Amino acid sequence: MSHELNPRELRHAAEELAQQAATALTEHLGCGHDIAVVLGSGWAASVEAIGPITASASVSDIPGMRAPGVQGHGAQVHSVAIDEQRNVLVFLGRTHIYEGFGPQAVAHNVRAAVAHGCRTIILTNGAGAINPDFSSGQVVLVSDHINLTGQTALVGPEFIDLTDLYSARLRAMVRDIDASLAEGVYAQFHGPAYETPAEIRMARSFGADLVGMSTAVEAVAAKAAGADVLCLSLVTNMAAGVTGAPINHAEVLAAGAAATNRLGSLLSKIITRLSDGP
Ligand code: HPA
Numbered sequence: 001m002s003h004e005l006n007p008r009e010l011r012h013a014a015e016e017l018a019q020q021a022a023t024a025l026t027e028h029l030g031c032g033h034d035i036a037v038v039l040g041s042g043w044a045a046s047v048e049a050i051g052p053i054t055a056s057a058s059v060s061d062i063p064g065m066r067a068p069g070v071q072g073h074g075a076q077v078h079s080v081a082i083d084e085q086r087n088v089l090v091f092l093g094r095t096h097i098y099e100g101f102g103p104q105a106v107a108h109n110v111r112a113a114v115a116h117g118c119r120t121i122i123l124t125n126g127a128g129a130i131n132p133d134f135s136s137g138q139v140v141l142v143s144d145h146i147n148l149t150g151q152t153a154l155v156g157p158e159f160i161d162l163t164d165l166y167s168a169r170l171r172a173m174v175r176d177i178d179a180s181l182a183e184g185v186y187a188q189f190h191g192p193a194y195e196t197p198a199e200i201r202m203a204r205s206f207g208a209d210l211v212g213m214s215t216a217v218e219a220v221a222a223k224a225a226g227a228d229v230l231c232l233s234l235v236t237n238m239a240a241g242v243t244g245a246p247i248n249h250a251e252v253l254a255a256g257a258a259a260t261n262r263l264g265s266l267l268s269k270i271i272t273r274l275s276d277g278p
Contacts, residue, residue: 042256049264184209197241
């Protein structure tokens with residue numbers, strides 16, 4: 001008979017799995033890391049523009065990790081050199097809520113990265129723009145989020161303060177690197193269908209500038225695990241109903257492909273500055 005985990009067991013199992021993954025990351029990549037980057041839709045190709053890949057592991061070698069179920073996401077985790085001494089941990093793709101494996105699976109990458117020693121988690125995503133001042137191809141710094149999935153990876157009384165979830169210090173650092181970057185509030189929907197125009201009007205009235213199907217659940221789990229969180233969205237399309245044009249995944253990928261070098265160079269500058277310390 002199958003045994004349903006009670007909440008305490010569920011939390012313990014997630015922590016245990018993150019620890020096992022952390023150890024496997026060290027074994028397969030051959031070193032530790034302070035910073036992890038999750039490359040989402042549109043961002044994955046920019047990995048080589050961050051720096052040379054010095055070691056790679058297949059997600060199948062890392063306990064609990066899954067091959068991303070979406071085109072445009074890779075099935076490997078890389079150690080990328082930023083200079084002779086320092087490396088950054090790079091996940092190509094992520095697990096999404098809409099894949100149906102539950103919020104623990106979604107949070108696993110960031111929890112594993114924190115257990116492995118990463119103190120800063122950089123999340124990236126492709127997003128629809130709700131704010132009509134944004135346009136396709138633009139990078140926006142996420143200043144806050146609205147989680148509309150109804151899901152969280154936290155179990156039990158983890159009353160985490162989220163007033164500075166997307167670290168104001170890290171955002172100021174990034175704006176210092178590129179003063180032209182706008183900021184915006186990201187709304188996470190469950191997906192996988194893109195939103196209806198009415199849902200986008202609702203999200204806009206709630207204060208959202210960007211919409212996507214990732215990030216919020218991971219950001220909260222990363223913060224709860226003790227990391228500082230930074231998030232960059234690449235606007236891949238205008239959200240449903242903003243211009244009336246239909247949305248498709250090919251357009252999301254094309255916006256990423258067009259921005260590859262720009263995204264890699266921005267990430268590389270951010271990571272270098274971060275690892276130089278305050
Ligand atoms: N909606 C949700 N997720 C997305 C979008 C969108 O418009 N664009 C890229 N990811």
